[in-house]
Amino acid sequence: MVKIEPFAVEQWMDTYETTPGVLNIAETCAASVSIADLAALAVPTVIDGTTVIPSADPLSALATTRLTYGAIRGSSTLRKQVAALFDAGKDENVTPLPADNVIITQGAIAANFLLFYTLLGPGDHAVCVYPTYQQLYDVPKSLGAEVSLWMLKKEDQYVPDVTELEGLVRPNTKLIIINNPNNPMGIPIPRHVLEDIIRFAQQRGIFILSDEVYLPLAHGGTRAPNPDQDEVGMFGEASHSSLQTSTPPPTPPPPSILTLGYDKVIATGSMSKAFALAGLRLGWVASRDPAMIKALLAARDYTTICVSQLDDGMARYALSDAVRQPLLRRNIELARRNIRHLARFVRKWENKGRVRCDWISPTAGTTAFVQFSTVCDDEVVRPIDDVEFCLEVLGTTQVLMVPGSRCFGHGERFRGYVRIGYVNETAVLIEALSKLDRYLENNLA
Structure with a gap:
């Protein structure tokens, strides 16, 4: 057992x-x-000079879909949309992520499991930020790998200290696991720290997994523009005066780790957190390493095969140009x-x-x-x-x-x-x- x-x-x-x-x-x-909420959010889009009015009933397009297994990797449209999410904020010199480097899964929890199942086993070692979602360190342990916890400290504002990695990795370390932004802290890893983690891993040929389920929801906290400038809080403080005066602007949100120039990185995400659609049970795993994608697909044949065509179709609608930004x-x-x-x-x-x-x-x-x-x-x-x-x-x-x-x-x-x-x-x-x-x-x- x-x-x-x-x-x-x-x-x-x-x-x-x-x-x-x-x-x-x-x-x-x-x-x-x-x-119905998604349909109400949809706005007209312009494609090739033509204004396209999105369907008010996104289910109608799925009504005549024959419910076969569907595309094993996920539909090509959805994989292109997800690849575009990972490319958001990338540098100009970074090549766009190919849609073939994206695999659609049953939520990010299945994406993470698939990566661990593919990469780790007895005799392997991983380093994982801590605290974080328990799956990220206990599933590797269940597969026989050893895991060292990379402690996040309050004095460091819960940003990982890259200088500690030297004392955590071993000759058999295969994977560094991060959660960006972090659950439960709600703190993102700044770009310069991500770059330091990549440099460290690249020198040693170590893979990096970045669980990025919260990444699209980089809101800036109380330093960001207030959508209700005149609001008075229930504890008697005016929003603008008490929480914005004399505070510097928020730092830019970090990019996906897939945009930072190291092929041995894997990123996961989902429709659940930032996109408010947990009921779809739809996520993804992506990597710039074609060999990793091939290995993930081979392992996936023994697990869930593919996602529901209905979930895939609704995710396509939610990530369409008409709906995603609203x-x-x-x-x-x-x-x-x-x-x-x-x-x-x-x-x-x-x-x-x-x-x-x-x-x-x-x-x-x-x-x-x-x-x-x-x-x-x-x-x-x-x-x-x-x-x-x-x-x-x-x-x-x-x-x-x-x-x-x-x-x-x-x-x-x-x-x-x-x-x-x-x-x-x-x-x-x-x-x-x-x-x-x-x-x-x-x-x-």
């Missing part, structure tokens, strides 16, 4: 996200959209609006009564990692029991969060931390933070 650790965050969500009346700020996807704009504006509500909440509780609240404010993705502590009678600041805290808050207020120590720290690290997903519907976030605020006032302050 394969030995694999329980997937803590998925088991937590499976247990509690169906709580009646739940206010789910544990969710990591941008607020989900329907097929959909991303909607989700980025949602992130920029909501991060301000969360920032005001954290600011209020940074040092209030016995409560201490701390974080590194995220600038990308959908999640924040927030630590709650209390000042004890001996004046010592101690992290709360995050598992007990999350369960009591859920039972009292119906607000669902993810405990950091259980779901990211294996019960040993990240005590007092909770992961909050803030790119849900704004009304849900406001209600959840308001109830959490009252809970703190009544029970901890």
